[in-house]
Amino acid sequence: MIENEPGEIAMSSCYTCREPFGFNPETVPSVYVNPATGQVLEEHEDKRTGVKQPICPACVRVINAARQNRGLAPHWQRAQP
C-alpha cells in the first residue's frame, strides 16, 4: 500500500521500487544519484554532482530498518513509524 504525504504536489516513481507515489519535493526522503553511472552517492560525496531521486515511505522503512540492523543511524528520521 502506498501512503501519500499531506500537501503532496508532485508525482513520480520511487527510485528504489519504481512504484509511483505522490510527495512534496521539498520534504521527500531522497537519494542523490550519479547521472553518469547510476550509482547512489554516499553521504560523504558531493551532492551537487548528483540527481535527486525520491524514495517512497515503504522503501524508507525497509532501508532504515536495514541500516539499524547494521548499527547505523536511519537515513530519514521523519518517515519512521
Ligand SMILES: [Zn+2]
Ligand atoms: Zn519505493
